[in-house]
C-alpha cells in the first residue's frame with residue numbers, strides 16, 4: 001500500500017444504470033477491508049456535494065446491493081456546480097459557479113479523494129474539479145455505452161439484455177398477427193442499445209441515430225420480408241434516430257438540465273408514417289422507456305462492477321488522480337479525464353460506426369437500417 005489516503009467520498013451522477021450499486025459496494029468493501037480508508041457517499045450527485053449531504057458507507061450497508069439496480073446514493077442529471085441555479089435574492093433564480101463550495105466541503109469533511117461514478121456529463125464536471133486541484137477518480141457508467149475511453153461500461157449489457165427481451169417478446173405477437181411492431185429503446189444520440197438489442201432479438205429493421213432513414217426504405221424492407229415468406233417485422237428504433245430530412249422526435253425539454261433534450265415518441269411516429277404506405281399491415285409501437293435501465297444487474301455487469309471498482313481503488317492507492325477507469329482490450333487500464341472529455345463543454349461521444357463490422361454483418365444478413 002502506497003497512499004496516505006485516509007478518507008474517500010463517492011458520488012453517482014446522471015441517469016442511473018444497473019451496476020452503480022455494485023461498484024459502490026466493491027469500492028466500499030475494498031477501501032475498508034484492504035486499505036482501511038473511511039468511505040462516505042454524497043447523495044443526489046453533485047447536489048449532495050454542494051449541500052454537504054452525505055452518508056457513511058460501511059460494509060454492512062453495501063453487502064446486499066451486489067445485484068440491485070439503481071444507486072443507493074441517488075443521482076441527479078441536472079446539478080452542475082459550475083453553472084448552478086441559486087436564489088438571486090429577489091425571489092428569482094440565477095446561474096452561478098458554486099464549485100468552490102464543493103471544494104470547501106471536501107476540505108471540511110477531510111476527504112482526500114472524490115470518486116465520481118457517471119457518464120459524459122458527470123465526468124465533465126469531474127474534469128473541472130480535477131482542474132481545480134481536487135483528487136478525482138472517474139468510474140465511467142452509462143447504459144448508452146457512449147463513452148470514448150472504454151470498450152464497455154457496466155449498465156450497458158443489463159439494459160441491452162432487457163431491450164433484447166422486449167424485441168424477443170414482440171416477435172411472437174408480431175408473427176401471430178402479421179404485424180409490424182416498432183420498439184423504441186433509449187440511448188440518446190448513440191445507437192448501441194438499439195443495434196445490439198435489435199440484432200440479438202432478430203429485428204428485421206434497426207433504426208439508429210448514426211444512420212438516417214426514410215419511411216420508403218423501411219417499407220421496402222417490410223415488403224422484401226413479406227415476399228420472403230416473413231409477413232411480420234419487428235423494428236428496433238433508437239429514441240434519437242432521425243429521418244433523412246433531419247426530423248427527430250423530442251419528447252421533452254428539461255430546462256434546468258445541462259443536456260436538456262429528452263427523446264421520446266419516435267417509434268410511434270414511424271409506426272404512423274409507415275402504416276400509411278403499407279396498408280396491408282397493421283403497424284403498432286411500444287416504448288419501454290426507463291424499464292430497460294431498471295431492475296437487477298445482469299451477471300456480466302456484476303463482474304464488470306467488481307473490476308471497475310477494484311481498479312478505482314488501486315488508482316487511488318497509487319495516486320493516479322485526474323483519471324478514469326477504462327476497459328481496453330480486456331484489460332483494466334486508465335485514461336486521463338482531459339482525454340476522455342476533451343476540451344469540449346460536453347464530453348465526446350462514442351457512436352456506432354455505420355461502416356463497422358456489426359452493421360455490415362447485419363446488412364449482409366438482410367437487416368435494413370432504413371438507409372437504402
Ligand SMILES: Nc1ncnc2c1ncn2[C@@H]1O[C@H](COP(=O)(O)OP(=O)(O)O)[C@@H](O)[C@H]1O
Pocket residue numbers: 013014015045046076077078079080081082118119120121122123124125141142258259345346347
Ligand atoms: N457540460 C457539463 N459541464 C459540467 N457538468 C455537467 C455537464 N453536463 C452535465 N453535467 C453534470 O453531470 C451530471 C449528469 O449529467 P448527464 O449528462 O445527464 O449524465 P451522465 O453523467 O450520465 O452523462 C449532472 O449533475 C450535470 O449537471
Ligand SMILES: O=P(O)(O)OC[C@H]1O[C@](O)(COP(=O)(O)O)[C@@H](O)[C@@H]1O
Pocket residue numbers: 014015016077119120141142143144186187188239262263293
Ligand atoms: O431519465 P431521463 O432524464 O428521462 O433521461 C433519459 C436519458 O437517460 C438515459 O437513460 C441515460 O443517459 P445518461 O447515461 O447520459 O444519463 C438515456 O438513454 C436517456 O435518453
Ligand SMILES: [Mg+2]
Pocket residue numbers: 014119120121142
Ligand atoms: Mg450522458
